[in-house]
Each structure stands twice: as structure tokens, then as C-alpha cells.
Amino acid sequence: MTLIIRNMVCDRCKRVVREELEKLGLVVNRVELGEVDVADLPANLTLDEVRLAMQNNGFDLVDDKKQSLVEHMKVLLINEVQHLKGERLATENYSTFLERKLGYEYSYLSGLFSAHEGQTLEKYIIALKIEKVKEWLRYDELTLSEIAWRLNYSSVQHLSNQFRQVTDMTPGQFKKSAVAGRRSLDRI
Numbered sequence: 001m002t003l004i005i006r007n008m009v010c011d012r013c014k015r016v017v018r019e020e021l022e023k024l025g026l027v028v029n030r031v032e033l034g035e036v037d038v039a040d041l042p043a044n045l046t047l048d049e050v051r052l053a054m055q056n057n058g059f060d061l062v063d064d065k066k067q068s069l070v071e072h073m074k075v076l077l078i079n080e081v082q083h084l085k086g087e088r089l090a091t092e093n094y095s096t097f098l099e100r101k102l103g104y105e106y107s108y109l110s111g112l113f114s115a116h117e118g119q120t121l122e123k124y125i126i127a128l129k130i131e132k133v134k135e136w137l138r139y140d141e142l143t144l145s146e147i148a149w150r151l152n153y154s155s156v157q158h159l160s161n162q163f164r165q166v167t168d169m170t171p172g173q174f175k176k177s178a179v180a181g182r183r184s185l186d187r188i
Helices: 011-023 047-055 065-081 094-102 106-117 121-139 144-150 156-167 171-176
Strands: 002-006 028-032 035-038 060-062
Touching: 002 065, 011 028, 011 035, 011 047, 047 060, 060 065, 065 094, 065 106, 065 121, 094 106, 094 121, 106 121, 121 144, 121 156, 121 171, 144 156, 156 171
Parallel strands: none
Antiparallel strands: 002 035, 002 060, 028 035
16 A cells, blocks of 8 residues: 655655554555555554644645645655756756656646645746755855756856845855745745
């Protein structure tokens, strides 16, 4: 049985989900971002109890097929932008990547995402990229040119303009700011 779990964005999330499901007596076979394979539910356990355990830890079960597809899109994009998994081919833009991975036309995926998330896929991707830029700026290990290159921006200027549009500050102002913060990926 496969459970689709919303708000899983990192390896710690995977660990917490595994631990919580095992506490409930489930046999967990595989845990990936947004998806867990378990043996069948024990007779004394309901999906509502599983849902409650997940909600108590900031996650949620997804029952709807369309919402499940949206969660799959988010996981693919988080893996590409935040974790730099490299499944996207160098010649692919994100729309082609999602079409290839999910088997649906981008117009359908985009409309579905917007309807369920209240923002466009493009804005979501930009938000993920900006959060990654913030992370790297805080670590102060990469130049802005290196960051732009790693995130496939056409130029440092393009990155800087997009950063300013999203955060209302330049990357340099962000680095100097003691109060500027990052957003949790499950809140994007």
C-alpha cells in the first residue's frame, strides 16, 4: 500500500514519518519524499489514526488523485531545486521535465497545480530557487555568479532581479541583514 504524504521536504521528514508509522505498528518498506510504501494496515488501525499521527507532526495524508499528482510535482521540483538531484536533463526546462516525469501535458499540470496551490507552477519554482539562494547566501561559501550558474539563471543580473522581486531586497542586502529569514519549504 502506498501512502501519499504532504509536506515532506527533507531527509528528517522521511525519518519522522517512518518513526511515526512504525509506532503505529505499520511495516514500512520504503520512504521517499511525499510517498511511503507500507504493508497493509493492521486490522486494529484506521487511516484516520494514521492521518492524525501525520497531522500531529506537520504532515497530512493525501487521498485525492489530483492532489497526489500536485504533491508529486512538488517533490520532483524540491528534489531538483533544493537537493540538486540532477534528474532534469541539461537541455530541459522545468515544464518539459515535469511532462517527461509525470506523463501529462504541461498545460494540464500547470492548471492543476494552480487550482490546488493558489499559485502558478512558475511562481512556485521561483520561490524554491530563491529559498535556495538565501540558503547559499547565508552559508557565504559561493559567489553570486556560482549560485546563478548552479540554479541555471541566464545571468547574475537575472538572479538579482528575481531575488529583489520576491524579497524586496538585493542579495547583498539579504546577506547583511540580521533579520532577513528563510521560509520553510512546506510553506512555499
